[in-house]
Amino acid sequence: MYMEIRTVIEMIQVAIAYGFCVLIAPYIVFHARLKDKKLSEKFILCTVIGNFYIINIVFVIFLLHIPGRLTLYLFTLVPAVIGWLKINRPAVRQAFKTFTTSFTRLFLGEAQIKSIAAALLPTPRRIIRGTLRGIFSHFFHHILEWGMILALIGFNIYYYGYETVTKYIYGTSDIIVHNMWVNRMDDGIIFYKGVYPFGFHNVIYFLHNFCGIRTISVFRTFSVVQMIFIYLMIYLLLRRICRSRFIPIVGLFFFTLPDLYDFQGTMRYQWCIPQEFAMVYLYPCAYSMIQFFQRKRDEIAIEKKLKKEDKLYTWLDLYHLRPSTRSLIFFSISFSLTLACHFYITIIAVFLCLAVAIAYFPIVLHYRYFCSIAVAGFLSIFTAVAPMVTAYLQGTGLEGSLYWAMNSMSSGSEEESKDTVTSQAANEEGVVNYSEEEGFIVIDETLIDKEKKDAKKDQKDRSELFRREKYKDKTTSEKVRIFIGDLKQTVVSVAKTARKDLEAFNQKIVVCLKNVYNQEEFCRFCITAVEILAAAALLLVLFRRGFYFRNQLAIAIFFFFMVMLVSTGSFSLPSVMDVARGRIFTSYATPVFLACILDFAYTILCLPFHYFWLTEILPIGVGVCLTFLTITNNYVRPLNIVYSLQASGEMLCNYQIMDSYPDQKWTIVSTTNSIELIDKRGWHMELCTFLGNMHKLTDKTTLTIPSKYVFFYIEKYPLDYGSSGKVTEDLKTTDYISTDGAKKDAAYGGGGVYSTENRYILESKFFYWAKVFQTKYPQEFQVYYEDEFFICYRIIQNEYHLYNFAIDYNYN
Amino acid sequence: MTISRSNFIVISITMAAILFLFQFSNISARFTSDATINPPRKETVQTTRSDVIKEETLRQPNTYTTAIIGTEKSVEASMAVEWCTYLKRSYERFLSLEQYDDNNSQYNQLLIVTKNMINSEKDVKLLQQAAKEGIHIIITTLPSISRLRSSPRLQKLLGIKKIESGSWNTNGITVFDGFLLGGKTNYTKFKKLIPYVRLKSGTKTYITAQLKEQGQKKIKNEDLPPVIWRYQYENSFVFAVNWDFFKDHTALGMLTSMYADTEEYFLYPVINAQSVICQNYPYLSNENETDLRKNYYYSASSLCKNVLWPDITSILSATGEKFSGMTAPKLEYSDSNNLVRNDSIDYFFKQNERIQGELGLSGDQVESDSFYDVKLKYDNNVVKAKLPDYSFNVFSPGNMPEDVYRQYLGAEGNMLSDVCTLVLPKEAYNKPIVSFFDKNIVQMLATIDGFSHTSEEDIYQKSLETALGYSAVYLDFKRILYPTDKKDDWTQLSKKLASYLNTYWREYRKGFQQTTVSEADENIRRFLALNYYSYRQEDNINLTITNFDTEASFILMLTNEEIVSVSGGTFKKLEKDRYCVTATDSNLVIHVDSVTGVE
DSSP states (O other): OHHHHHHHHHHHHHHHHHHIIIIIHHHHHTHHHHTTSOHHHHHHHHHHHHHHHHHHHHHHHHHTTOOSHHHHHHHHHHHHHHHHHHHTHHHHHHHHHHHHHHHHHHHHTSSOHHHHHHHHTHHHHHHHHHHHHHHHHHHHHTHHHHHHHHHHHHHHHHHHHHHHHHTOSOSSHHHHHHHHHHHHHHTTOSSTTSBOOOHHHHHHHHHHHHHOOOHHHHHHHHHHHHHHHHHHHHHHHHHHHOSSSSHHHHHHHHTTSBOOBOHHHHGGGGSOOHHHHHGGGHHHHHHHHHHHHHHHHHHHHHHHHHHHTTOHHHHHHHOSSOHHHHHHHHHHHHHHHHHHHOHHHHHHHHHHHHHHHHHTTTGGGSHHHHHHHHHHHHHHHHHHHHHHHHHHHTTOOBOHHHHHHHHHHHHHHHHHHHHHHHHHHHTTTOOOEEETTTTEEEOOOHHHHHHHHHHHHHHHHHHHHHHHHHHTTOOHHHHHHHHHHHHHHHHHHHHHHHHHHHHHHHHHHHHHHTTTBSOHHHHHHHHHHHHHHHHHHHHHHHHOOSSHHHHHHHHHHHHHHHHHHTTGGGGTOOOSSOHHHHHHHHHHHHHHHHHHHHHHHHHHHTGGGTTOGGGGHHHHHHHHHHHHHHHHTTOBOOOOEEEOSSOHHHHHHHHHHHHHSOTTSEEEEEOGGGTTTTTTTSEEEEHHHHHHHTTTOOTTOOOOOOSSEEEEEEESSOBOTTOEEETTSOOOBOOOOOHHHHHSOOOOSSTTTTSHHHHHHHHHHHHHHHHHHHHHSTTTEEEEEEOSSEEEEEEEOBTTBOOOOOOOOSOO | OOOOHHHHHHHHHHHHHHHHHHHHHHHHHHHHOOTTOBOOGGGTOOOOGGGSOOHHHHBOTTTOSEEEEOOTTOHHHHHHHHHHHHHTOOEEEESSHHHHHHTOOTTOOEEEEOTTOOOSHHHHHHHHHHHHTTOEEEESSOOOHHHHHHOHHHHHHHTEEEEEEEEEEEOEEEEOTTTSTTOOEEETTOOEEEEEEEEOTTEEEEEEEEOTTHHHHTOOGGGSOEEEEEEEETTEEEEEEOSOGGGSTHHHHHHHHHHHTTSSOEEEEEOOEEEEEEEEEEEOSOOOHHHHHHHHSSOHHHIIIIIIHHHHHHHHHHHTOOEEEEEESOSOTTOOSSOOOHHHHHHHHHHHHHTTOEEEEEOOOSSOTTHHHHHHHHIIIIIHHHOTTBOOOEEEOTTSOHHHHHTTTTOTTSGGGGOOEEEEOTTOTTSOSEEESSSSOEEEEOOEETTOOOHHHHHHHHHHHHHHSEEEEEEETHHHHSOOSGGGOHHHHHHHHHHHHHHHTHHHHHHSOEEOHHHHHHHHHHHHHOEEEEEEETTEEEEEEESOOSOEEEEEEOSSEEEEEEETEEEEEEETTEEEEEESSSEEEEEEEEOOSOO
């Protein structure tokens, strides 16, 4: 229970630290500017400002080559305090004045402490009381909303925190790499393996160094915190778009409770990795963009009106920055944050912006809109790319995964054409090909299309001949009658053909969407719904001046893009990203889209009622019914999977050792999983190096480890490395170590040295080495920790006379 | 300004009250002083020789747990016997390994093989057989190099990989942490020729030699000549000693530490007494005035009162040691002019009472052997007359021959009749550290000269602290009162004394009691009398003590564990994994827990 409780505590610590840095601190600094805004807007703005500030402060200190805790504190606090003083100047000045006056009076003997306290205390008391009252009052006034949101977030904390709390290991191998990069940042090296979007790493580095939380703890627990933000962004965007107050919560529900999505579409949220972290900024882009359009329209209208009245100066004087410009700035920041954290999110953000732009056509082409957006786009890209370009110019190359990402994007079409060629023979009848190994569905109908084209051409030639024959020797009135008849027939046939084509199109997409959703019916529903929503919204855009339907249209288009993202293979379109990644974004877009559908229906249905509080019964009822149905039909999302990468006992030992032993005084002998976790705290010797050294034992073989304490991590059930299993079950392992395993020849180096089979052999050898060594040093070589799967031995060495660990253990 | 009558009366009464209060304590102390009264201790002493577990009792030819292989005159074997006596281990002595082979005990756990006892391959085979049977082996002196070279089997048994050299000049030794109490120590002045061997993996080295040429020849620490090491052979551990530690009581601690390393835990009784004995001090006469005036500008009497006493008390109070003075009434018994001074008696006995010290009697004198009888008779007549109610319970004969004082000890009507404790100087190495002199009198050996601290003395002291938790620092003031060279100057000696007590005993004070000689005597009697049995149940170590008297002390050696609580006693931590446990009940339960971090 020790690690479980500790994990929960660390999770709370990380949540408080991150929450303070990106919510509370920005709110304090920008209090004067934010105090009148809505809570949802405050939340989004603070999150964006806070993260932007943290990420760029870290970039600045690294690019100036002055990384360190002191500089981090200085560069963080000084601008923040100056900003706070400047932004809140009247209030701060007043407080300072009261403070100095009171103390002057105290020292001059004009007043007593009591009266000074009476003068000074009311302000903080008022602030605290006001804040608490504000929080409670807001909570009680919106208790139903809060209750529903907290319940959904609570479920997600359970869902995504389950692995973190019960297994307390790194969930995916990527984290080790990111951990290493953050560790190198601690050494003063940013972009260790080359230029890479380091925004996420900067945040982890900041939390570690500024708040004093261990990197390993942040990596283990931050996933739950970032997940809360990712989920809340869905709600906040929907709050902006939807007319109903409760439909955004229903939207959140769609991404929380029902088992709609393929498990791979949501599993990554349980891990602390850059792509998922960057998703926090995706919807703020749309939020700001939509806000920009609304504000800009209002501004133009007011400007026109005031111009007419010749009072424009009064309005211009009111703002240094116009509200629309502010929205654009926040759009720039959000967009730049996506780019600063992960390129894939930027791609999705581009789709999102494109969707909004299409929806706002032709307004978007108006020079006053277009120029602003163009400048904002340029600035956002510049802001995000500047640190990376600076590093690149300073001589740091690009990181390998960037080449991989670009290759996978460019090679997507190549792979497709390759697939097409290979599948032609198999799919001559247009049979859908399902690859179980890859888990994706690929359709190739190029041949069928060609045949269809030929048939169409023949048919066209034949109908032309037939038409000429038909009009031959006919009077004008007869010709007109025949023409009308033909026209009717043509319209009907075109409509029929269009319907058929649409059905075929939908069918293709449905097949692809099976990679994203669990149910085919749901796939079908989604594609039909998006078409309906797009068509209806487009229609209503033409009749309504408000931006509501444009926003609906934007979401429909965005969702359509996301659907196409996973369906490019079916339409011979260039692949932007692989389906495995694409489905994460399609899944993430789904709740927004579903909520928009509901809200659209709500808007239409409740139009006569003018959307007052009673009409909210409808979405509440829908939400309650859906929840009820989900639970009663046992359709609640089951817990996700976990990868076998590291034994839980190993993580527990890492923590205990780091807590209990002085830095640099201990060494761990294990596989590679713990290397980065214990970085700078202790030393590490790889298992294959350790056993390899005594592989061919002679009298001269000496193997010493120069540290006082040495720990040996042995997996009694070696992990089936990289395989996955249910998170509720034990990690996937191979059999219990055995003499048969120990007898086999092992590889002591190379890429797959810790892969399943070799790992089994190595761990078996290691176990029997430990047994023999224990007979030689029964008192000294002790079991430090043991559970069903894992055992850790400890030996305390005389540093002046080290043990020779090279022994004959019968399986050398 | 005038003072009213009533004010005058009040001021006068106040001043009188203050005067009375200040003087009262001194005056009352003088009237109530018992400085010259000391009842005989032997009436209260309960444990006598008949109550203790003797060597003879522990010698059990058929059920021994320790076999000692050595000749009858072997000092190493005697040390092993003494060690068994203190640990209450049953033992049997054998003159050869063959003899041992003929008389095996099924309870045997330990085989101590002394010098020159491995003479043939057959002996080696016997040792191998013992190792197979799970009997741990301690070879107190490494066999000769020719013997080693000629027997690969013996090399294998001892874990020797290679014999580098038959004789190598060492520059000192390093005793590693966790072996003897006191932690890691480098002794740089231990120069000796020893065989240089290299050890196999699977060995653990406790002491290594230092080599002058280590840096030059780039010899790794692990390849330095081993002095004491352990090798796991078959089912037991074989310990080998490549030094002459077993020539004296240094062997006791070595044996304890080696044997402790074969057990999961090791709990054994100790004396738990740290004493400082001032031989020939207080000094009650005023002899050798000319010499002393030349050196100190003081007479002997003044020197003792005005220089030595303040220095001694301040040094002892700084270190928390208790004062045990062995009074020398006179040192020149041919000189009839300088008699025992009443003012000296008055001064020292009262000062002693004030610091709650103890006064015994010294047997030293500076003249020929024929004067020992004169001394004893003089002391009996003069001192006894001056201190009729004072019983001297402690006698330190110094250089007085045993046959002289033996006839007086316990004999009625003389000064030594009440003696319960004999303090012998360290030179008496052929005697046990603590034992019974006769039926009632305990004899205890001083363990170190307080004005000296060489490497040999340090390792000897550490060994005794490890084995017995015992030290008796011996300060002979005769060399100050009768100086022979500059080294006997008190200014130098007092500095040495202060620094030695401050430095070398600092660690032991944490866990062991600081006692007067009589208090140490009590602890020794309890130590010699008790027997014990301990066993472990998971994290609880149970100890049952028989012949238990009020309290008993033990040392508990653990490996990476710590004591959490003790029921039926108390405990103090000596150092990592080492605890001094004091039992206040005959049944004791020690709860231990593993240490997950660094202590």
